[in-house]
Amino acid sequence: MHPLFDALETHLATRPSRDVNLPGIVLREAAVLVPLLLRDERPHVLFTKRPSTLRHHAGQYSFPGGSRDPEDPTPLQTALRETREELGIDVSGVRVLGSLDEVPTVGGSGFRIRPFVGVVPQGVEYKPNPDEVEYIIEVPLAHLMDPSFHRTEPRNSRGMVYEVDFYTWETHVIWGATGRILRDLVLLASALSPP
Template sequence: MSRPLILRPQEAPVVGVDAHLPAVSDAALSEPAIRTRLASAPSWQPEFAGDGSRLPGRTPAAAAVLVPLVVRDDGLHLLLTRRTDHLRDHAGQISFPGGKSEPEDPGPVGTALRETEEEIGLAREHIDVIGQLPVYATVTSFQVTPVLALVRPPFALTLDASEVAEAFEVPLHFLMNPAHHRHHAVTLDGIERRFISMPWQGPEREYFIWGATAAMLRNLYRLLIA
């Protein structure tokens, strides 16, 4: 049986907050520390391998996303996008730039760089790839490789209005503090669904980071805290 889609995740009850877990230290979130950890990661296990069972009628396909860590004076910031509301998959959700792999892509890094340039216009010359996270399987049947990279300003973005409604940044130290990680549970069609969220209050609105994006960020937390 396929899992029912969660259409209003913000309304799902919060069943736990991980304030008891340690935050990643500021020292471990520095540019040199991130480079070192990705280059020689200790033994660790991702917390989330995927969303669970996939939607029917979908053939698994390779995909990749860029996890862009922008180097700012006050530390690293994660660059995220808000998808447009009319898309077939993950409409309106907070996502990493990325998408489905094409035959001509030279592996996941090539996919992530191409899709990032197409979606938000971030030129490759600003992107320094430093590692990858384990593949994450989405409910929409994508086998997603998260590609981590450092991005150094100044750079300009040009959003593809057909796919991306907005691009914004979140301080990495906020996302790597489990006190901001919420666990949700909701029952749909008699099936309990659980997921994690990391809501971020921006200057003008709240961004509800959840689903695959939040799960991959939680895996990054597990790597950095290991």
């Protein structure tokens, strides 16, 4: 196991993650898994590209996850169930490190997303569900921590101006709620990584 994963787990266990609080706006509950893995002993982050046929966030890069179903006892169960459904993997071996702050999607879909950071076991074989996943990419975390591959742009939604994060990897552009979740992970990983 990589020392950064241990440091993330220790840090996330010592600080409570924040909930979204937007007075007057009702958001549906959702959860995602932010999958980390090792490739050549280096931490990577896994993303899925959503098919262009989907109703929400079509064609965007995302973390596996979705709406919390009534039968999901906790948001973590939602994240793990959705990961199993989307990637076709056995999630019993995923080492959950903790949760990041909730992120709202107030622009259209109206969710509050609870991200859980988890380490996918070595050697796991993906069997993506083609109805939910067009393809999978694994991006080195060190690349995402390089500021030259990150930019922000102002956007306006429901009278509020907010910053949208964009990360690039080769020809792929990761943005939106996934970009905001990724920014939180990158900031945390940067603070915990040795110089």
